[in-house]
Amino acid sequence: xxTNPSDSGIWLRVQLQSTxxxxxxxxxxxxxxxxxxxxxxxxxxxQDEDFVENxxxxxxxxxxxxxxxxxxxxxxxxxxxxxTVLQNIAEIEVFGESHCEVQIPxxxxxxA
Numbered sequence: 001x002x003t004n005p006s007d008s009g010i011w012l013r014v015q016l017q018s019t020x021x022x023x024x025x026x027x028x029x030x031x032x033x034x035x036x037x038x039x040x041x042x043x044x045x046x047q048d049e050d051f052v053e054n055x056x057x058x059x060x061x062x063x064x065x066x067x068x069x070x071x072x073x074x075x076x077x078x079x080x081x082x083x084t085v086l087q088n089i090a091e092i093e094v095f096g097e098s099h100c101e102v103q104i105p106x107x108x109x110x111x112a
Contacts, residue, residue, distance in 0.1 A: 014075065021098075022070065022073060028092070
């Protein structure tokens with residue numbers, strides 16, 4: 001995934017199928033150049049547009065970031081404010097528990 005350059009900030013989001021008790025986030029950096037672009041991105045757990053937990057800022061350049069962060073939400077957001085260049089992320093994995101017993105594609109078990 002990547003963003004466009006911006007002078008007012010950028011964000012990348014993972015929208016979960018339903019609200020979950022998030023416990024852990026793994027972020028895989030892009031390979032093949034521009035590895036340093038990830039440095040300074042902030043990681044948040046959100047419920048819709050409301051901030052639930054600030055999981056901190058990505059520091060240093062490496063292949064994988066393991067982020068222990070707990071909160072109940074349906075979005076994991078990586079963002080940076082101000083003038084910033086294009087951001088590249090290879091993969092984001094979110095770990096936790098959903099209250100849904102069965103995940104059905106294109107369903108929203110929050111309504112159940």
